[in-house]
Amino acid sequence: MLPLYPYGLRRTLVRELIPAQLWSFEQLQGLLYVAVPIRMTVVRLRRGLMLYAPLPVTAELREALRQLEAAYGPVRTIVLPTASGLEHKLPAPALARAFPEAELWVTPGQWSFPLRLPLSWLGFPAGRTRVLFEQGLPHADELLWTALGPLNLGLGTFMEAACLHRASGSLLVTDALVAIDPQPPEIFDADPTPLLFHARDRGDQPLEDSPELRRRGWRRLVIFASYLRPEPLTVLGWPEVLRRAFAPGLRNPRSHFGLYPFHWHENWEEAFQALVPEAVPRVQVAPVLERLVFPRARDALLAWIRSLAQLPEIRWLVPAHYAAPVACSAELLNQLADELAARSWAPDEGNWATLARIDRGLLKLGLVPSRPSG
Numbered sequence: 001m002l003p004l005y006p007y008g009l010r011r012t013l014v015r016e017l018i019p020a021q022l023w024s025f026e027q028l029q030g031l032l033y034v035a036v037p038i039r040m041t042v043v044r045l046r047r048g049l050m051l052y053a054p055l056p057v058t059a060e061l062r063e064a065l066r067q068l069e070a071a072y073g074p075v076r077t078i079v080l081p082t083a084s085g086l087e088h089k090l091p092a093p094a095l096a097r098a099f100p101e102a103e104l105w106v107t108p109g110q111w112s113f114p115l116r117l118p119l120s121w122l123g124f125p126a127g128r129t130r131v132l133f134e135q136g137l138p139h140a141d142e143l144l145w146t147a148l149g150p151l152n153l154g155l156g157t158f159m160e161a162a163c164l165h166r167a168s169g170s171l172l173v174t175d176a177l178v179a180i181d182p183q184p185p186e187i188f189d190a191d192p193t194p195l196l197f198h199a200r201d202r203g204d205q206p207l208e209d210s211p212e213l214r215r216r217g218w219r220r221l222v223i224f225a226s227y228l229r230p231e232p233l234t235v236l237g238w239p240e241v242l243r244r245a246f247a248p249g250l251r252n253p254r255s256h257f258g259l260y261p262f263h264w265h266e267n268w269e270e271a272f273q274a275l276v277p278e279a280v281p282r283v284q285v286a287p288v289l290e291r292l293v294f295p296r297a298r299d300a301l302l303a304w305i306r307s308l309a310q311l312p313e314i315r316w317l318v319p320a321h322y323a324a325p326v327a328c329s330a331e332l333l334n335q336l337a338d339e340l341a342a343r344s345w346a347p348d349e350g351n352w353a354t355l356a357r358i359d360r361g362l363l364k365l366g367l368v369p370s371r372p373s374g
């Protein structure tokens with residue numbers, strides 16, 4: 001079993017993003033010491049509520065939704081807006097069961113690896129599951145839907161459905177665009193353990209708490225999650241890890257028993273500065289997406305970003321990870337597309353080396369195509 005964080009003890013942070021129109025439900029999700037925030041967005045529509053990008057159902061999440069339903073009407077629609085993002089797909093069937101009256105809409109090209117199973121076998125309710133774009137679009141009078149993909153990635157299909165909520169000017173996306181907070185997000189206030197864990201330099205150091213340590217832990221966690229193994233990080237061998245493990249005071253699950261397999265080099269913060277150079281979250285393509293999903297499909301991604309820029313009155317971007325809402329506009333999206341077109345794409349060097357090695361390996365094995373079709 002992989003050591004999953006937070007071990008079934010999921011907290012849900014609820015924030016109102018746009019008064020009486022849009023809410024963010026966030027949980028921490030992750031594995032192997034990396035806990036990253038994941039978001040479900042709740043949209044108030046004329047006929048009730050829509051849940052975009054499912055989260056695991058907990059009593060706390062259910063209760064928060066019940067309060068919104070009491071004020072704004074029932075959950076009518078649940079949208080799984082990605083074909084490949086497992087972290088959004090796995091919670092969808094249970095969320096659909098929690099709202100038996102709601103319609104479940106999914107992107108085309110849903111796939112299960114290694115076997116291709118029918119959706120109903122994966123727990124999606126057959127009678128009320130519908131496919132976006134192929135079988136219509138939910139609330140098309142209030143929402144504008146824009147598809148990225150389907151792109152054949154060899155191992156599966158990539159597809160993402162962006163949704164503009166016209167009333168608030170909020171553009172909901174899933175994984176393709178993000179904006180990373182320079183400071184630790186609020187969701188870690190309840191339990192900063194993942195940040196304090198990564199703020200250390202050695203396994204035998206105690207978990208101490210201060211604003212500076214939280215910030216350091218957040219920045220390391222971000223570059224770890226973004227590049228898998230950024231250049232200034234050495235992953236230690238087991239003998240070295242075990243030598244420093246089980247130090248007094250650290251023999252507990254919260255400290256992972258002092259098992260800390262990382263050595264950060266002195267210049268580690270430069271990797272974060274390169275990724276998040278400004279004091280406010282900046283709209284960007286996540287490195288994992290750029291190097292592992294779109295390394296040979298930049299044109300498709302740019303065309304999608306430019307088509308989003310055509311949408312009327314965009315004011316906010318609300319991705320399913322990291323910061324939200326982020327100020328957004330047609331000009332900003334066009335500028336992003338111009339920047340991505342002009343700079344080198346899916347590089348191999350420096351912080352990108354590990355992602356590049358994975359991609360080259362998959363390419364060599366013939367598991368991903370040299371020219372993705374879509």
Ligand SMILES: [Fe+2]
Nearest residue numbers: 085087174175
């Ligand atoms: Fe995701």
